[in-house]
Amino acid sequence: MRKLIYSLLLLAAGMSVQAQRTEDSVKAVVNALFEGMKNADAEKIRNCFDDSAILQTIGRGKDGRIVIRNEKVSEFADFVGKQQKGVADERIAFETVKIDGAMAIAWTPYQFYYNGKFSHCGVNMFQLVNFNGQWKIHFLIDTRRKEGCAQ
Secondary structure, eight states, rough: OHHHHHHHHHHHHHHHHHHHHHHHHHOOOOOHHHHHHHTOOHHHHTEEEEEEEEEEEEOOOSEEEEEEEEOOHHHHHHHHSSTTTSEEEEEEEEOEEEETEEEEEEEEEEEEEEEEEEEEEEEEEEEEEEEETEEEEEEEEEEEEESSOOO
Protein backbone atom coordinates (compact mmCIF):
# COMPACT_ATOMS: atom_id res chain seq x y z
CA MET A 1 0.00 0.00 0.00
CA ARG A 2 2.83 2.35 0.89
CA LYS A 3 4.48 1.69 -2.50
CA LEU A 4 1.21 2.48 -4.29
CA ILE A 5 0.81 5.79 -2.47
CA TYR A 6 4.47 6.64 -3.11
CA SER A 7 4.08 5.81 -6.81
CA LEU A 8 0.95 7.96 -7.09
CA LEU A 9 2.72 10.86 -5.39
CA LEU A 10 5.67 10.57 -7.78
CA LEU A 11 3.31 10.46 -10.76
CA ALA A 12 1.43 13.53 -9.53
CA ALA A 13 4.69 15.40 -8.89
CA GLY A 14 5.94 14.53 -12.38
CA MET A 15 2.70 15.76 -13.94
CA SER A 16 2.95 18.99 -11.91
CA VAL A 17 6.53 19.61 -13.08
CA GLN A 18 5.52 18.97 -16.71
CA ALA A 19 2.55 21.35 -16.41
CA GLN A 20 4.84 24.05 -14.98
CA ARG A 21 7.34 23.57 -17.83
CA THR A 22 4.52 23.87 -20.37
CA GLU A 23 3.19 27.00 -18.67
CA ASP A 24 6.70 28.44 -18.61
CA SER A 25 7.07 27.82 -22.36
CA VAL A 26 3.80 29.70 -23.01
CA LYS A 27 5.00 32.59 -20.84
CA ALA A 28 8.34 32.61 -22.68
CA VAL A 29 6.67 33.40 -26.02
CA VAL A 30 4.62 36.21 -24.49
CA ASN A 31 7.71 37.62 -22.76
CA ALA A 32 9.66 37.39 -26.03
CA LEU A 33 7.03 39.58 -27.70
CA PHE A 34 7.52 42.32 -25.11
CA GLU A 35 11.31 41.97 -25.23
CA GLY A 36 11.05 42.46 -29.00
CA MET A 37 8.95 45.57 -28.45
CA LYS A 38 11.33 47.04 -25.90
CA ASN A 39 14.31 46.31 -28.16
CA ALA A 40 12.56 47.57 -31.33
CA ASP A 41 13.24 44.14 -32.87
CA ALA A 42 10.67 43.61 -35.63
CA GLU A 43 11.93 40.13 -36.49
CA LYS A 44 11.68 38.91 -32.90
CA ILE A 45 8.11 40.24 -32.77
CA ARG A 46 7.17 38.47 -36.03
CA ASN A 47 8.66 35.19 -34.76
CA CYS A 48 6.25 35.16 -31.80
CA PHE A 49 3.19 34.90 -34.07
CA ASP A 50 1.87 32.19 -36.38
CA ASP A 51 1.28 33.01 -40.05
CA SER A 52 -2.47 33.58 -39.66
CA ALA A 53 -2.36 35.54 -36.38
CA ILE A 54 -4.96 38.17 -35.60
CA LEU A 55 -4.27 41.36 -33.62
CA GLN A 56 -7.14 43.42 -32.26
CA THR A 57 -7.64 46.30 -29.84
CA ILE A 58 -10.85 47.22 -28.07
CA GLY A 59 -11.24 50.96 -27.70
CA ARG A 60 -13.67 53.80 -28.09
CA GLY A 61 -14.51 55.72 -31.22
CA LYS A 62 -14.87 59.49 -31.37
CA ASP A 63 -18.52 59.08 -30.46
CA GLY A 64 -17.58 57.13 -27.32
CA ARG A 65 -18.91 53.79 -28.57
CA ILE A 66 -16.87 50.59 -28.29
CA VAL A 67 -14.94 49.72 -31.46
CA ILE A 68 -12.56 46.91 -32.36
CA ARG A 69 -9.51 47.82 -34.41
CA ASN A 70 -7.64 45.21 -36.43
CA GLU A 71 -3.94 45.31 -37.17
CA LYS A 72 -1.65 43.10 -39.23
CA VAL A 73 1.30 41.52 -37.43
CA SER A 74 3.66 42.75 -40.14
CA GLU A 75 2.46 46.35 -39.77
CA PHE A 76 2.70 46.20 -35.98
CA ALA A 77 6.21 44.68 -36.10
CA ASP A 78 7.38 47.21 -38.70
CA PHE A 79 6.03 50.15 -36.67
CA VAL A 80 7.66 48.98 -33.44
CA GLY A 81 10.88 48.14 -35.30
CA LYS A 82 11.18 51.78 -36.39
CA GLN A 83 11.10 53.03 -32.78
CA GLN A 84 14.25 53.66 -30.83
CA LYS A 85 15.32 50.85 -28.53
CA GLY A 86 13.73 51.21 -25.09
CA VAL A 87 10.90 53.53 -26.21
CA ALA A 88 8.05 50.96 -26.12
CA ASP A 89 7.98 49.38 -22.66
CA GLU A 90 4.94 47.25 -21.86
CA ARG A 91 5.08 45.81 -18.35
CA ILE A 92 2.87 42.78 -17.85
CA ALA A 93 1.80 40.43 -15.10
CA PHE A 94 0.63 36.89 -15.79
CA GLU A 95 -2.71 36.64 -14.05
CA THR A 96 -3.90 33.44 -15.74
CA VAL A 97 -2.39 30.80 -18.01
CA LYS A 98 -4.52 27.84 -19.08
CA ILE A 99 -3.43 25.00 -21.35
CA ASP A 100 -5.28 22.17 -23.05
CA GLY A 101 -3.13 20.12 -25.38
CA ALA A 102 -1.96 22.34 -28.23
CA MET A 103 -4.02 25.36 -27.14
CA ALA A 104 -3.25 27.92 -24.44
CA ILE A 105 -4.55 31.24 -23.20
CA ALA A 106 -2.79 33.94 -21.21
CA TRP A 107 -4.45 36.89 -19.47
CA THR A 108 -1.94 39.64 -18.77
CA PRO A 109 -2.83 43.00 -17.23
CA TYR A 110 -0.29 45.61 -18.32
CA GLN A 111 0.99 49.15 -18.02
CA PHE A 112 2.49 50.76 -21.09
CA TYR A 113 5.25 53.34 -20.96
CA TYR A 114 6.35 55.31 -23.99
CA ASN A 115 9.74 56.95 -23.82
CA GLY A 116 9.81 56.41 -20.06
CA LYS A 117 6.43 58.06 -19.42
CA PHE A 118 3.23 56.26 -18.48
CA SER A 119 0.85 56.14 -21.45
CA HIS A 120 -1.99 53.73 -20.68
CA CYS A 121 -2.95 50.40 -19.14
CA GLY A 122 -5.27 47.50 -19.90
CA VAL A 123 -5.32 43.75 -20.35
CA ASN A 124 -3.93 41.51 -23.09
CA MET A 125 -5.68 38.24 -23.85
CA PHE A 126 -3.52 35.81 -25.83
CA GLN A 127 -4.53 32.60 -27.55
CA LEU A 128 -1.56 30.44 -28.47
CA VAL A 129 -1.19 27.25 -30.48
CA ASN A 130 1.61 24.72 -30.17
CA PHE A 131 2.94 23.86 -33.62
CA ASN A 132 5.35 20.90 -33.50
CA GLY A 133 6.57 21.73 -30.01
CA GLN A 134 6.72 25.50 -30.47
CA TRP A 135 4.13 27.91 -29.05
CA LYS A 136 3.01 30.74 -31.32
CA ILE A 137 0.55 33.55 -30.68
CA HIS A 138 -2.50 33.05 -32.85
CA PHE A 139 -4.81 35.73 -31.45
CA LEU A 140 -4.13 38.80 -29.36
CA ILE A 141 -6.78 41.27 -28.24
CA ASP A 142 -6.22 44.05 -25.74
CA THR A 143 -7.98 46.84 -23.95
CA ARG A 144 -6.51 50.30 -23.51
CA ARG A 145 -7.43 52.96 -21.02
CA LYS A 146 -5.92 55.84 -19.05
CA GLU A 147 -8.29 55.67 -16.07
CA GLY A 148 -8.14 53.12 -13.26
CA CYS A 149 -4.48 52.32 -13.81
CA ALA A 150 -2.30 51.44 -10.83
CA GLN A 151 1.15 52.88 -11.38
